[in-house]
Amino acid sequence: MPSPRDTAATETLSFVELTELLQRIFLRHGTSPAVAQVLAENCASAERDGSHSHGIFRIKGYLASLGAGWVDGQAVPHVEDVGAAFVRVDAGGGFAQPALHAARALVVEKARHAGVAILAIRNSHHFAALWPDVEPFAQEGLVALSVVNSMTCVVPHGAQRPLFGTNPIAFAAPRAEGPPIVFDMATSAIAHGDVQIAAREGRALAPGMGVDGAGQPTQDPKAVLDGGALLTFGGYKGSALSMMVELLSAALTGGHFSFEFDMSTKPGAQTPWTGQLIIVIDPDKGSGQSFAQRSEELVRQMHGVGQERMPADRRYRQRQKSLAEGIVLSATDLAHLQALAAR
Amino acid sequence: MPSPRDTAATETLSFVELTELLQRIFLRHGTSPAVAQVLAENCASAERDGSHSHGIFRIKGYLASLGAGWVDGQAVPHVEDVGAAFVRVDAGGGFAQPALHAARALVVEKARHAGVAILAIRNSHHFAALWPDVEPFAQEGLVALSVVNSMTCVVPHGAQRPLFGTNPIAFAAPRAEGPPIVFDMATSAIAHGDVQIAAREGRALAPGMGVDGAGQPTQDPKAVLDGGALLTFGGYKGSALSMMVELLSAALTGGHFSFEFDMSTKPGAQTPWTGQLIIVIDPDKGSGQSFAQRSEELVRQMHGVGQERMPADRRYRQRQKSLAEGIVLSATDLAHLQALAAR
Numbered sequence: 001m002p003s004p005r006d007t008a009a010t011e012t013l014s015f016v017e018l019t020e021l022l023q024r025i026f027l028r029h030g031t032s033p034a035v036a037q038v039l040a041e042n043c044a045s046a047e048r049d050g051s052h053s054h055g056i057f058r059i060k061g062y063l064a065s066l067g068a069g070w071v072d073g074q075a076v077p078h079v080e081d082v083g084a085a086f087v088r089v090d091a092g093g094g095f096a097q098p099a100l101h102a103a104r105a106l107v108v109e110k111a112r113h114a115g116v117a118i119l120a121i122r123n124s125h126h127f128a129a130l131w132p133d134v135e136p137f138a139q140e141g142l143v144a145l146s147v148v149n150s151m152t153c154v155v156p157h158g159a160q161r162p163l164f165g166t167n168p169i170a171f172a173a174p175r176a177e178g179p180p181i182v183f184d185m186a187t188s189a190i191a192h193g194d195v196q197i198a199a200r201e202g203r204a205l206a207p208g209m210g211v212d213g214a215g216q217p218t219q220d221p222k223a224v225l226d227g228g229a230l231l232t233f234g235g236y237k238g239s240a241l242s243m244m245v246e247l248l249s250a251a252l253t254g255g256h257f258s259f260e261f262d263m264s265t266k267p268g269a270q271t272p273w274t275g276q277l278i279i280v281i282d283p284d285k286g287s288g289q290s291f292a293q294r295s296e297e298l299v300r301q302m303h304g305v306g307q308e309r310m311p312a313d314r315r316y317r318q319r320q321k322s323l324a325e326g327i328v329l330s331a332t333d334l335a336h337l338q339a340l341a342a343r
Numbered sequence: 344m345p346s347p348r349d350t351a352a353t354e355t356l357s358f359v360e361l362t363e364l365l366q367r368i369f370l371r372h373g374t375s376p377a378v379a380q381v382l383a384e385n386c387a388s389a390e391r392d393g394s395h396s397h398g399i400f401r402i403k404g405y406l407a408s409l410g411a412g413w414v415d416g417q418a419v420p421h422v423e424d425v426g427a428a429f430v431r432v433d434a435g436g437g438f439a440q441p442a443l444h445a446a447r448a449l450v451v452e453k454a455r456h457a458g459v460a461i462l463a464i465r466n467s468h469h470f471a472a473l474w475p476d477v478e479p480f481a482q483e484g485l486v487a488l489s490v491v492n493s494m495t496c497v498v499p500h501g502a503q504r505p506l507f508g509t510n511p512i513a514f515a516a517p518r519a520e521g522p523p524i525v526f527d528m529a530t531s532a533i534a535h536g537d538v539q540i541a542a543r544e545g546r547a548l549a550p551g552m553g554v555d556g557a558g559q560p561t562q563d564p565k566a567v568l569d570g571g572a573l574l575t576f577g578g579y580k581g582s583a584l585s586m587m588v589e590l591l592s593a594a595l596t597g598g599h600f601s602f603e604f605d606m607s608t609k610p611g612a613q614t615p616w617t618g619q620l621i622i623v624i625d626p627d628k629g630s631g632q633s634f635a636q637r638s639e640e641l642v643r644q645m646h647g648v649g650q651e652r653m654p655a656d657r658r659y660r661q662r663q664k665s666l667a668e669g670i671v672l673s674a675t676d677l678a679h680l681q682a683l684a685a686r
Contacts, residue, residue: 085428086458086628115429116461116622120629143595160649171587183583234577240526240654243641244514247524251637252486254630259644279622285429286463287597294594298586301602306503311583
């Protein structure tokens with residue numbers, strides 16, 4: 001599926017129209033209505049915000065995994081209340097987002113009551129950006145931190161062969177006079193989706209991002225995807241964080257480590273079958289002050305020393321534009337999506 | 344105080360002897376017996392483990408801050424139980440470690456009962472390594488994550504002037520067949536203590552660590568210390584993590600941001616007056632499996648792909664050596680410490 005910039009002909013959809021179109025696609029490809037709704041909204045949100053590597057670009061992979069029988073599109077998450085501040089969910093081999101959706105209200109209630117709560121999701125496939133999982137908590141005045149492990153493609157610092165996934169960390173916190181402070185970062189030097197996009201567009205990677213199949217440094221995205229591997233960001237520090245993500249997302253939830261599942265028997269399978277951890281904090285328990293006023297002050301000071309852009313600013317700007325003017329897709333992409341919905 | 348390698352003459356002390364010596368020093372310089380005990384054990388542990396930048400090297404700074412009346416060595420932490428999973432402590436303008444010590448049992452009890460618990464410390468001075476705060480939780484089978492903000496000396500990515508502190512993140516998790524998995528990393532490209540040691544030893548810094556007073560890149564540690572600033576590790580990602588540390592350690596606890604206190608009226612003051620957050624998780628709530636068995640498997644696989652050393656291995660090796668053979672100090676350092684204890 002070419003990206004919009006490859007073609008002059010474009011079409012414009014509203015967020016609701018794109019969500020409904022994606023919903024029909026998921027339904028046609030074997031998901032339950034509940035799963036279709038959650039995934040469609042997630043994917044449309046990424047496209048709306050200009051997170052192209054996690055927008056409609058991902059549809060092909062979602063459908064291939066569903067078609068291969070690798071992920072269960074009909075799975076009903078099983079939510080367990082295991083403590084005053086702990087909820088765990090068996091996603092039943094389905095996607096992680098419906099599992100979060102099923103447990104969300106209970107986790108929020110616990111966080112507000114106990115001050116903090118954990119959501120441990122296992123037996124789940126996460127194929128999306130991580131910021132859509134945490135941003136809504138901040139919109140309710142809560143602080144959220146999430147980690148998810150993925151699939152072996154990252155070489156631990158000092159090692160010779162890949163073991164970790166791209167293992168992102170996402171964080172969201174409310175602020176008084178603007179949209180939430182949100183970041184979502186792979187602990188690899190580059191996100192896997194961005195390597196795929198570079199390969200598709202024929203662009204070279206920056207140095208220090210990856211190695212080829214022989215373990216040698218390369219800037220060729222195809223060499224990285226074809227038997228090569230990624231490096232961690234920030235050397236041994238990024239590697240330690242990636243290790244932490246494995247421990248929290250897999251060891252703690254009961255999910256698989258990034259190296260523990262084998263999708264080779266399911267041709268087309270693309271989604272990592274792992275786990276996810278979300279920590280939700282009620283920040284106003286911590287002090288007599290308003291957290292949102294304090295975080296606003298930090299943002300003000302960051303601007304004051306010359307940091308012009310907050311991590312999510314580009315997404316928020318694109319979101320405003322998309323909501324005002326619609327989401328622009330290439331005519332080719334839209335026709336392809338419509339064909340998938342009609343199939 | 345020169346480091347041991349500066350002189351041929353050395354003396355050897357047991358861990359208990361060094362702890363008792365440091366305890367006498369703190370007592371002689373105005374701390375309560377309770378505070379002296381906690382700080383002495385913390386500082387001796389760092390020296391024992393070869394964490395020289397946070398060992399006896401720090402005594403001078405501790406005493407200068409106490410002498411300036413900047414930190415209250417007699418402060419009695421005020422512990423508040425504010426939720427099923429939330430404890431907050433007003434450290435009363437004293438050190439952070441006695442505040443943690445005062446709240447520790449309650450936090451562990453809550454974590455075991457609720458599945459997770461938060462300890463939010465404010466109005467506190469943290470002048471030590473962060474790993475000693477988290478490692479003991481892992482020795483009890485718990486997972487712990489801690490962040491502490493410090494004092495303005497780090498330029499946010501894309502900014503022109505410093506705002507953040509070195510803002511470390513520490514993590515600890517139990518494993519079945521070895522000492523806990525522990526890491527402790529500054530979110531700056533280099534720890535402030537390591538810059539101080541480089542300056543003292545006349546060594547140049549690696550490129551990309553800091554800027555001078557004019558905001559220009561420099562490898563001269565003295566230029567960094569004298570009006571310059573540090574950079575974040577891993578570019579914008581390390582900067583986002585440093586921002587998260589400010590939000591969690593200060594905005595959430597009710598402590599000061601790294602840029603909010605002014606020690607210039609207290610000549611000699613060196614300790615950052617901020618806050619600290621610790622998240623403690625009972626990992627066996629998350630799955631039917633033993634977390635420690637699972638984390639052991641991760642370590643085994645990391646070794647399998649060629650990562651020979653775990654983040655804390657060097658510390659553990661030095662600890663074993665120190666416990667077996669004693670802690671080696673230069674004769675000059677020991678004489679200096681003894682003089683401080685007798686003063």
